[in-house]
Amino acid sequence: LGQNPPWYAQGSYSAQTAWNTIVAYNNTSAPRYVDTFWLYVAHNGTQGYGNIYVDNIRFTCVPNTPTPTPTPTTTPTAVAETYKIRFSNELGQTASGWSSGEIGYIETGVQIVGEAFQIQLNAPSPQNAFNRVMVNGADPQYIYFFKADGTSSSVTIVYPPELNKPNFAVNVTAGGCLTVNNNGLPRTIVCNWATPAQYPVHAIVHELGHVFTNRSIIANSTNIDESTRGLLYAAIASTYSGICTPAFNNANNPNPFAEMVFDVSRCESINDSRGQNGIVMGRLVGGAWVRGERGWGSGPDNIFTEFQQHPLDFTLFLNDPPDTVVDETAADMFLNWVYRRRTNNPPTYRTTVPGIWEGFRNQEWSNNGGGSDDFNYPGDARFEWMNRVMNQIFTLKGW
Amino acid sequence: MNTANAQMFRSVLLIILLSVLMINTGHAQETPQTILNRPPLAVLDIQYSPDGRYLARVYAEGRLEVLDTSTNLLVLEDSIELPNSLERARVDWSPSVDRLAAGIGAQVYIWDVANWRLLETVQAGRGEPLVYFEDGSYIPEGFVSLQWDSTGTLLMAQSVSSRYTVWSTDQQAFIVDQVIGNNPVPIVWLADDRHISNGDSVFDIYNQTPVFVQLSPQRLTGVVSNCGPYSSIASNSDRTQIVRATIYRCIAIQDAFTGDEIAGYQITPGWPEGISGIAVAEYMNPIWDVSWSPDDRTIIAVDSLGAVRVVHVATGMVTLIAQQDGPLYVVDWADDNSAIAYGGNTQAEAAIFATVSVAEVEQLMATEARQPEFAITPATDR
Numbered sequence: 001l002g003q004n005p006p007w008y009a010q011g012s013y014s015a016q017t018a019w020n021t022i023v024a025y026n027n028t029s030a031p032r033y034v035d036t037f038w039l040y041v042a043h044n045g046t047q048g049y050g051n052i053y054v055d056n057i058r059f060t061c062v063p064n065t066p067t068p069t070p071t072p073t074t075t076p077t078a079v080a081e082t083y084k085i086r087f088s089n090e091l092g093q094t095a096s097g098w099s100s101g102e103i104g105y106i107e108t109g110v111q112i113v114g115e116a117f118q119i120q121l122n123a124p125s126p127q128n129a130f131n132r133v134m135v136n137g138a139d140p141q142y143i144y145f146f147k148a149d150g151t152s153s154s155v156t157i158v159y160p161p162e163l164n165k166p167n168f169a170v171n172v173t174a175g176g177c178l179t180v181n182n183n184g185l186p187r188t189i190v191c192n193w194a195t196p197a198q199y200p201v202h203a204i205v206h207e208l209g210h211v212f213t214n215r216s217i218i219a220n221s222t223n224i225d226e227s228t229r230g231l232l233y234a235a236i237a238s239t240y241s242g243i244c245t246p247a248f249n250n251a252n253n254p255n256p257f258a259e260m261v262f263d264v265s266r267c268e269s270i271n272d273s274r275g276q277n278g279i280v281m282g283r284l285v286g287g288a289w290v291r292g293e294r295g296w297g298s299g300p301d302n303i304f305t306e307f308q309q310h311p312l313d314f315t316l317f318l319n320d321p322p323d324t325v326v327d328e329t330a331a332d333m334f335l336n337w338v339y340r341r342r343t344n345n346p347p348t349y350r351t352t353v354p355g356i357w358e359g360f361r362n363q364e365w366s367n368n369g370g371g372s373d374d375f376n377y378p379g380d381a382r383f384e385w386m387n388r389v390m391n392q393i394f395t396l397k398g399w
Numbered sequence: 400m401n402t403a404n405a406q407m408f409r410s411v412l413l414i415i416l417l418s419v420l421m422i423n424t425g426h427a428q429e430t431p432q433t434i435l436n437r438p439p440l441a442v443l444d445i446q447y448s449p450d451g452r453y454l455a456r457v458y459a460e461g462r463l464e465v466l467d468t469s470t471n472l473l474v475l476e477d478s479i480e481l482p483n484s485l486e487r488a489r490v491d492w493s494p495s496v497d498r499l500a501a502g503i504g505a506q507v508y509i510w511d512v513a514n515w516r517l518l519e520t521v522q523a524g525r526g527e528p529l530v531y532f533e534d535g536s537y538i539p540e541g542f543v544s545l546q547w548d549s550t551g552t553l554l555m556a557q558s559v560s561s562r563y564t565v566w567s568t569d570q571q572a573f574i575v576d577q578v579i580g581n582n583p584v585p586i587v588w589l590a591d592d593r594h595i596s597n598g599d600s601v602f603d604i605y606n607q608t609p610v611f612v613q614l615s616p617q618r619l620t621g622v623v624s625n626c627g628p629y630s631s632i633a634s635n636s637d638r639t640q641i642v643r644a645t646i647y648r649c650i651a652i653q654d655a656f657t658g659d660e661i662a663g664y665q666i667t668p669g670w671p672e673g674i675s676g677i678a679v680a681e682y683m684n685p686i687w688d689v690s691w692s693p694d695d696r697t698i699i700a701v702d703s704l705g706a707v708r709v710v711h712v713a714t715g716m717v718t719l720i721a722q723q724d725g726p727l728y729v730v731d732w733a734d735d736n737s738a739i740a741y742g743g744n745t746q747a748e749a750a751i752f753a754t755v756s757v758a759e760v761e762q763l764m765a766t767e768a769r770q771p772e773f774a775i776t777p778a779t780d781r
Contacts, residue, residue, distance in 0.1 A: 225676030245675075250618075285584050286532075287646060288534040322680065
């Protein structure tokens with residue numbers, strides 16, 4: 001590539017590893033990111049970091065289309081050093097052993113999130129984008145993935161000795177995952193897997209949604225949701241209470257929801273193409289809050305599916321308290337946004353039913369696992385609303 | 400309370416006591432779904448006839464009653480058999496008081512006032528008795544809005560299932576019949592008898608594509624930030640202004656045609672000081688109904704915590720008129736300016752129905768009025 005302008009490659013590189021991840025760019029007009037590729041480059045001599053003679057080495061291009069059953073293609077160490085994530089078994093917790101397949105699921109989930117952030121930030125690489133948003137400035141500088149063996153829902157997280165952190169007991173349903181965002185502890189994703197969850201990559205992206213929510217805290221906000229739970233939580237909470245938090249208030253200048261295609265949607269509600277009459281998420285006129293059963297990437301909401309990792313009507317979740325409902329909805333909205341952002345760039349609205357992208361789709365899932373076309377565009381409405389919310393979060397956080 | 404009202408009150412008490420004895424035990428049967436409805440004896444709507452001669456009221460169990468306000472005697476009593484007690488029902492008198500429309504269940508019943516004969520039954524709701532909502536609940540089919548146009552020939556109805564109809568009594572046909580959305584936001588006629596409004600968008604019954612046209616109204620920031628979604632709507636005497644009330648005890652007065660907000664008042668604090676975030680949802684208290692005085696100078700509102708308050712339109716001054724032990728769903732200010740009537744149900748699920756003379760209301764306003772939590776206009780809004 002380096003010998004054939006306008007293409008050039010850029011990525012992190014480590015002389016100690018055999019495999020590196022590189023992103024292709026095209027600078028025909030102005031240098032710009034073209035697409036996300038995995039370039040698995042067999043190291044064959046370089047002249048130092050950032051100055052690889054690419055024409056002298058072997059490489060394989062893998063388009064960034066999603067892979068439902070991903071196969072790990074890099075060693076854990078390589079990815080862990082690229083993305084700031086660490087696995088329990090590589091940090092001395094031999095009893096908490098991730099299998100290579102499980103590590104592959106996690107890496108794929110992290111990569112998918114990184115790609116969405118890269119598009120959002122116009123960042124040089126998914127790793128750069130992921131680390132900026134999810135890790136940089138944290139202590140320690142990584143997300144800790146802890147594996148439990150799935151035999152009991154009582155799980156004790158053990159941290160690497162060098163962190164000198166106490167063990168932390170949590171309750172994680174066998175087969176499920178949970179995110180620990182406790183102040184003073186590393187941000188931790190614990191999966192209680194005897195065997196991996198039904199949709200392990202989506203589960204990881206959902207959990208990363210909880211990490212993102214916590215990372216979006218604005219500590220000096222006067223609003224308790226923004227200052228203790230995070231901006232993404234606050235955005236969903238605005239639909240729950242019907243009162244906008246300061247970050248998302250329509251009265252702000254500029255209004256974060258100004259001139260939307262779905263022009264009735266505001267911080268308090270997501271409305272489809274029928275305006276006030278078509279609620280996707282928010283308070284109905286009778287007062288009840290609806291998370292909504294339309295516009296998700298899969299459904300229905302009483303079973304686990306790829307894009308509803310915490311379905312509200314699933315038996316186990318029927319008695320969730322309001323803050324859990326809001327928090328889990330935030331993570332599922334994040335999950336759907338991440339996938340749609342990667343596969344629908346630049347975003348389009350009201351063009352296709354149900355849509356060929358992943359994540360939010362224009363489908364109705366009420367008691368209907370197959371989904372049916374919804375020409376009121378609920379998936380697009382969710383996506384546009386989330387784009388506005390994420391734009392505001394990225395702006396306010398300065399990422 | 401004057402003599403007539405006291406007599407009426409005693410009559411009402413008797414009716415309530417009798418009604419308590421007649422509670423349909425069928426409602427205690429196990430139901431497979433979460434059904435959101437009101438207790439059978441809840442009073443869901445009340446309307447004085449424009450000439451003040453009659454008062455119509457409808458109960459959640461499907462019973463319709465019409466009182467002669469001069470004698471306090473029932474002149475009409477009719478019951479519709481329903482599988483579930485209702486969450487919403489509506490009544491409305493034609494402007495010339497020749498007809499009474501009652502939306503109960505999936506049907507609108509139109510009565511000839513001259514002889515209290517049922518003229519026609521119009522199926523303006525949908526076929527299923529229960530309407531599914533995406534929070535997983537079911538609400539019995541009923542009517543959120545029901546209103547005659549100013550000529551008394553067109554009857555607009557909006558069902559819980561989001562079916563919007565306009566029935567022409569001349570043509571004996573629907574001139575509008577559409578299902579729009581999944582959130583039946585209450586609607587009213589505008590003065591031109593052509594447009595129907597929910598305050599944010601309008602629907603032209605003679606040009607139904609697009610269905611609702613979004614307005615771009617001037618909103619008051621204070622209302623946007625503090626009041627939450629709307630829960631009820633009412634138009635003033637000439638239908639040029641509308642008032643919308645919210646789930647956090649606000650009322651906003653709007654130009655009916657542009658939707659511009661003219662004034663916004665929060666009647667009492669939406670939530671205690673120091674509360675923010677999702678916790679404010681615990682203090683939700685929808686104003687379930689509002690009604691203008693005939694001179695358009697005062698608005699009366701009832702809420703889910705049983706308060707009856709009047710608000711002076713020009714200043715926002717608020718007066719508590721009554722406090723009941725249970726949610727109130729309906730209030731009406733008689734067009735002859737004699738009295739107001741309101742209804743709901745007690746905590747023990749008995750009916751609440753009461754009237755207060757306007758003289759008494761005015762006396763309370765003179766002595767008990769207080770500043771609202773906030774009062775804003777375009778000039779003062781920041």
